[in-house]
Amino acid sequence: MNTGTIVKGIGGFYYVDTGEEIVECKARGHFRNKNMSPCVGDKVDITITGEGKGSLDTIHQRSNVFIRPPVANIDAMIIVASVQNPAPDLAFIDKMLIIAQNSNVDVKICFNKFDLDNGSVNELVQMYRNAGYTAFTTSTVEDIGIDLIRKSLSGRITAFSGFSGVGKSSLLNAVLKQQVMQTGDVSERLKRGKHTTRHVELISYNNGYIVDTPGFSMLDFPKEITKDELKDYFPEFLNYESQCRFRGCNHMGNTKVCAVCDAVQKGEISETRFNNYKSFYDILSQRKEWQK
Ligand SMILES: Nc1nc2c(ncn2[C@@H]2O[C@H](COP(=O)(O)OP(=O)(O)O)[C@@H](O)[C@H]2O)c(=O)[nH]1
Ligand SMILES: [Mg+2]
Ligand SMILES: [Zn+2]
Structure with a gap:
């Protein structure tokens, strides 16, 4: 055997x-x-x-299993956004962070196309680091940060997620030092009617594997997360929670009784992240019983 x-x-x-x-x-x-x-x-x-x-x-x-794309035992996920073209979608990043944590996937955030940065991306990197995440910048054009990705791939199954055009395929090609993935405007290829349905495949690298599919960009909130559990997926709230007036505070109230709201007001917690929290909370609140 x-x-x-x-x-x-x-x-x-x-x-x-x-x-x-x-x-x-x-x-x-x-x-x-x-x-x-x-x-x-x-x-x-x-x-x-x-x-x-x-x-x-x-x-x-299995440690986890995803349906679309169909793949099991993902150990790590690198959420890829780009500095420009397209601009980073922070709600997408924050949602993917929740999905990854919910599946026990080690997660990192990569801001690609650093060569196009006009000086503002470091603020985003810092925002995610302050929240407790690993965030870094890369450029496939100037070979920045590629080694960091290579090192993180060792001995595990890693998936990349991110919108079309942020440079996922380019990053994989840079990591592997060969053109395994097609890059460029995918929708152009679709228009030309080429066969684009692909099987999920693991690419062997450095005693680990890379998932070769971009399909992780379309995932929905996991069904099992309730609005009351959502706050547990925001690590930066943790240090404040014990100071909220009410036990089980959902931080949707005001600064007089909620230490998290207070920390946002003082600039200790990112307002952008907090606003995404609140909008996700609203989405989960509106979920009907049959959607759960
Ligand atoms: N300026 C710049 N362009 C990049 C970088 N990485 C990828 N691109 C370009 O971005 C476009 C989309 O890249 P691709 O890898 O196909 O993105 P994917 O859809 O996420 O797989 C292509 O035209 C790439 O040449 C980068 O680091 N800097
Ligand atoms: Mg691609
Ligand atoms: Zn609170």
């Missing part, structure tokens, strides 16, 4: 990286019955049945 990671699944076959070779495996029938189908990222036990071929026997327990 061998153990490996599913790096690709096509037409009923799963390609399992055992560390020594990629084995083409057929899943044994009973997975379907158990309501669990193999997914890229799964750690699996296989039996070798022939030259480069095997059967997939057991799926190990």
Whole structure:
């Protein structure tokens, strides 16, 4: 018996990286019955049945699983925004931070296209660092920060998320020092009618894997997060919470009774982040029972 990671699944076959070779495996029938189908990222036990071929026997327990894109066991996520073209969407970043934390994914924020910076991006980097996150700048044009990404990829499965055009594919190509990913205007390619549906695939790098899909940009708030839990996803609130007048304060009140609101007023907590918190709180408050 061998153990490996599913790096690709096509037409009923799963390609399992055992560390020594990629084995083409057929899943044994009973997975379907158990309501669990193999997914890229799964750690699996296989039996070798022939030259480069095997059967997939057991799926190990997952640390997380995403449906769209279908991938399991993501260890890390790098949220990519760009300094300009397009400008950073902070509500998107803050939402992705919540999704990553909810799935126990180690998360970092990357501001790409640093070569286009007019001096304002450092403020954003600092804002996220103050909130307790790792944030940094990169440029694929000037080779800035690429090594930082390379180092962080070691020994784990990393996904990139971010809007189209921020430079995710360019960053991957820079990291891998080869043109594995297509870059440029994706919508142009769509217009020309090229086949763009792609399978999720893990790219092996530095004892870890990179998820090659941009699909993590469309994720919704996890169903299980309630409005009352939302505040737990904002690490910068933690130091103040015990000073709110009411236990379980949702920080939607005013500065007289809420230490978080007070800290925002004093500039100790970013107002931008706090405003996103409030708008997410409203979204979650309006969720109907059937949407939960
Ligand atoms: N100025 C500048 N342009 C970049 C940088 N990285 C990528 N780009 C450009 O941004 C556009 C979108 O890049 P791409 O990697 O396809 O973005 P993706 O949609 O996120 O995968 C391309 O025209 C790239 O050449 C960068 O660091 N600086
Ligand atoms: Mg791309
Ligand atoms: Zn409060």
